Amino acid sequence: MSDKIAYARHGDVAVLTVKNPPVNALSQAVRQGLWDGMDRAEADAGVRAVVIVGEGRAFFAGADITEFGKPLVEPNLPALINRIEASPLIVVASMHGVSLGGGLEVALGCHYRIAVPSARVGLPEVHLGLIPGAGGTQRLPRLTGVEAGLDVMTTGRHVGASEAHDLGIIDVLQDGDPAENGLAYAQKLLDESAPRRAVSEMDPPAPVDWDAAFEATLARSKGQISPAWCVRAVQASVEKPFAEGLKAERQIFFDLMQTDQREGMIHAFFSERAVGNLPELKGVAAREFDHIGVIGGGTMGAGIATAALLSGLRVTLLEMSAEAGEAARSRIAANLAGSLKRGKISPAQHDQILGETLSVVTGYDALAGADLVIEAVFEDMDVKKVVFAELDRVCKPGAILASNTSYLDIDAIAATTSRPGDVLGLHFFSPAHVMKLLEVVVGALTAPDVAATGFALGKRLGKVSVRAGVCDGFIGNRILSTYRIAADHMILDGASPYEIDAALEAFGFAMGPFAVADLAGLDIGYAVRKRKRMEGLDPRARDAAYADKLCEDGHFGQKTGKGYYDYAAGSKARVPNPDVMPLIEAERAAQGLKPRAFGSEEIVRRYMAAMVNEAAKVVGEGIARRPLDVDMTLLFGYGFPRYRGGPLKWADMVGLDALLADIKGYAEEDPYFWEPAPLLKDLVATGRTFDDLNKEG
Numbered sequence: 001m002s003d004k005i006a007y008a009r010h011g012d013v014a015v016l017t018v019k020n021p022p023v024n025a026l027s028q029a030v031r032q033g034l035w036d037g038m039d040r041a042e043a044d045a046g047v048r049a050v051v052i053v054g055e056g057r058a059f060f061a062g063a064d065i066t067e068f069g070k071p072l073v074e075p076n077l078p079a080l081i082n083r084i085e086a087s088p089l090i091v092v093a094s095m096h097g098v099s100l101g102g103g104l105e106v107a108l109g110c111h112y113r114i115a116v117p118s119a120r121v122g123l124p125e126v127h128l129g130l131i132p133g134a135g136g137t138q139r140l141p142r143l144t145g146v147e148a149g150l151d152v153m154t155t156g157r158h159v160g161a162s163e164a165h166d167l168g169i170i171d172v173l174q175d176g177d178p179a180e181n182g183l184a185y186a187q188k189l190l191d192e193s194a195p196r197r198a199v200s201e202m203d204p205p206a207p208v209d210w211d212a213a214f215e216a217t218l219a220r221s222k223g224q225i226s227p228a229w230c231v232r233a234v235q236a237s238v239e240k241p242f243a244e245g246l247k248a249e250r251q252i253f254f255d256l257m258q259t260d261q262r263e264g265m266i267h268a269f270f271s272e273r274a275v276g277n278l279p280e281l282k283g284v285a286a287r288e289f290d291h292i293g294v295i296g297g298g299t300m301g302a303g304i305a306t307a308a309l310l311s312g313l314r315v316t317l318l319e320m321s322a323e324a325g326e327a328a329r330s331r332i333a334a335n336l337a338g339s340l341k342r343g344k345i346s347p348a349q350h351d352q353i354l355g356e357t358l359s360v361v362t363g364y365d366a367l368a369g370a371d372l373v374i375e376a377v378f379e380d381m382d383v384k385k386v387v388f389a390e391l392d393r394v395c396k397p398g399a400i401l402a403s404n405t406s407y408l409d410i411d412a413i414a415a416t417t418s419r420p421g422d423v424l425g426l427h428f429f430s431p432a433h434v435m436k437l438l439e440v441v442v443g444a445l446t447a448p449d450v451a452a453t454g455f456a457l458g459k460r461l462g463k464v465s466v467r468a469g470v471c472d473g474f475i476g477n478r479i480l481s482t483y484r485i486a487a488d489h490m491i492l493d494g495a496s497p498y499e500i501d502a503a504l505e506a507f508g509f510a511m512g513p514f515a516v517a518d519l520a521g522l523d524i525g526y527a528v529r530k531r532k533r534m535e536g537l538d539p540r541a542r543d544a545a546y547a548d549k550l551c552e553d554g555h556f557g558q559k560t561g562k563g564y565y566d567y568a569a570g571s572k573a574r575v576p577n578p579d580v581m582p583l584i585e586a587e588r589a590a591q592g593l594k595p596r597a598f599g600s601e602e603i604v605r606r607y608m609a610a611m612v613n614e615a616a617k618v619v620g621e622g623i624a625r626r627p628l629d630v631d632m633t634l635l636f637g638y639g640f641p642r643y644r645g646g647p648l649k650w651a652d653m654v655g656l657d658a659l660l661a662d663i664k665g666y667a668e669e670d671p672y673f674w675e676p677a678p679l680l681k682d683l684v685a686t687g688r689t690f691d692d693l694n695k696e697g
């Protein structure tokens with residue numbers, strides 16, 4: 001028998017313990033071991049029941065995702081589950097930790113299910129671009145009904161044990177050791193002569209309006225298709241005999257396995273975990289931190305302070321005056337009230353944070369004991385230099401000094417201190433207590449343990465941390481400014497901001513670039529354009545000044561009620577601002593440009609080509625270490641659709657040669673902007689992909 005499964009006999013009950021750390025994924029060896037374990041129990045004279053239990057953190061985290069895309073090795077999971085269910089013995093699943101995907105499907109193939117109260121179950125296959133493929137869509141609705149079953153599968157959410165018990169997924173909740181619980185429960189079932197109870201033999205649930213459910217799910221999923229296909233599989237569970245329903249589920253599962261969406265989402269799953277795993281930081285210990293200083297209590301500073309407080313860190317926030325300090329405290333209190341409302345903290349924690357863990361001060365000396373200080377003041381180098389000089393004066397030796405700048409030169413900031421090795425960038429995204437992305441900006445002199453501490457802080461705050469090198473805008477904002485320029489060029493040439501937003505939202509972005517600009521504030525882009533013009537624009541660069549006029553008229557987007565859109569009817573209404581097109585038309589006329597029509601396909605193609613080309617430069621220059629670092633930056637900070645994996649994964653799937661050909665074509669009109677990235681040319685010439693670079697590490 002496989003060493004992944006331990007077999008033990010306790011009276012007339014056999015216990016199969018799964019040992020496949022870290023999360024008991026159902027790899028081939030586990031599947032084979034379970035199959036052999038069932039054979040052995042059935043052949044073991046006197047055994048009348050079997051308990052399946054996981055060792056370590058979980059029952060099962062599901063199918064082994066690393067096997068996807070490779071040839072299937074028997075036994076396959078649906079066959080194993082059918083085999084468990086068909087056993088003449090009573091089979092009990094004793095669950096703890098998570099039972100996800102194929103893991104829950106194994107439990108549903110058992111005749112009874114017991115779980116500890118902290119257990120969680122779910123069918124998260126939609127997050128991998130799939131549907132449950134081992135009977136989950138056929139068995140779960142027989143226990144829960146269609147509506148609850150579809151909710152679980154189309155959201156992929158983790159369902160707590162108590163809710164799962166109420167839904168009929170778990171039979172018994174019991175505190176204690178899972179193996180002992182399972183054994184006692186199996187014994188009780190035998191004592192009571194409980195029948196074998198196969199879910200597949202239960203009546204199918206009542207039908208619903210399948211087409212309406214399919215369409216509604218598709219509309220909710222913003223371009224992702226797998227949630228809607230859960231509906232069709234569940235429909236089969238109602239309309240077909242069990243074995244036929246299982247076949248229908250399997251067909252949909254395999255069809256989805258062939259899609260780019262599946263490939264993109266699995267890339268996202270592994271990249272999200274790989275992004276904080278930097279080879280250069282292997283074995284480098286982070287510095288200890290417990291007390292965080294935050295300088296500046298505006299939206300960003302208050303958000304950073306909130307994130308730290310919610311993670312149990314002590315925070316001292318510095319503001320310029322008592323009045324500004326009070327405003328900062330109110331912002332933090334409002335953020336915390338939201339967390340309280342959503343049940344993320346208890347009323348006692350809320351009161352303790354505001355009463356004790358947070359202190360708001362007006363003098364630098366109060367930061368003397370801080371382990372790590374994050375500056376979030378006005379984006380101006382002279383202001384930052386003053387702040388860092390003060391920090392250098394008061395902070396204890398070994399304290400880490402971080403700047404939340406979104407584009408300024410970290411090396412220049414570090415050079416103003418006597419301890420440049422302790423300085424790094426920690427670039428949060430607004431609202432900082434909500435957005436998952438953190439760029440850890442490593443300067444030329446940043447010490448390795450300081451970089452490691454940046455990642456440790458990100459982990460503590462629940463962020464996806466990406467290593468970035470120093471350049472204007474780091475990874476995310478540098479790429480953003482390039483694809484925004486591509487969008488502005490399309491506007492000069494004839495597209496409208498509304499056509500561009502619509503095309504990119506149809507592509508899967510949470511919001512189009514102009515809606516995003518309105519949300520972030522048009523003053524940000526205005527300031528950047530002014531700075532770049534002051535630094536001197538290259539004479540070959542095309543300039544678009546129409547948006548400056550919007551700002552000069554006092555329209556900064558949502559916060560002033562008008563930007564590209566008019567928000568008089570609320571932020572969701574998205575009514576185009578009638579002043580915008582005349583400004584654009586005037587600029588086209590001033591530049592002597594004749595507008596032409598742009599289809600949504602061309603809009604997406606140009607926008608994405610600009611994004612990928614700049615991203616390839618960012619990787620080629622070492623600003624991002626790996627393509628996956630860019631992918632995760634765009635996914636977690638810029639609303640890039642997860643089901644496309646990230647811009648560089650998307651580029652691989654579209655084909656790098658086709659993309660380079662597009663870029664060369666665009667370069668014929670504007671060779672300055674569309675200069676192909678050397679890395680992209682190199683990958684095409686050598687027949688490699690961005691993902692090949694990820695694998696090289």
Ligand code: 3H9
Nearest residue numbers: 025061062063064065066077100101102124132133134273
């Ligand atoms: C499925 O079941 C299909 C079936 O319906 C049909 C089949 C025919 N496989 O996240 P963590 C690794 S689809 C392989 O850092 P946490 C993970 O990569 C599957 N590896 O820990 C990481 O490796 P490393 C449906 C897996 O405590 C390590 O385990 N199931 C798998 O934050 C620790 O993971 C899912 O979609 C796997 N299934 O979270 C569940 N799962 O250390 C996916 C994890 O080398 N998994 N690994 O970086 C999760 O949601 C989380 O990992 C979990 C633990 C909640 C389990």
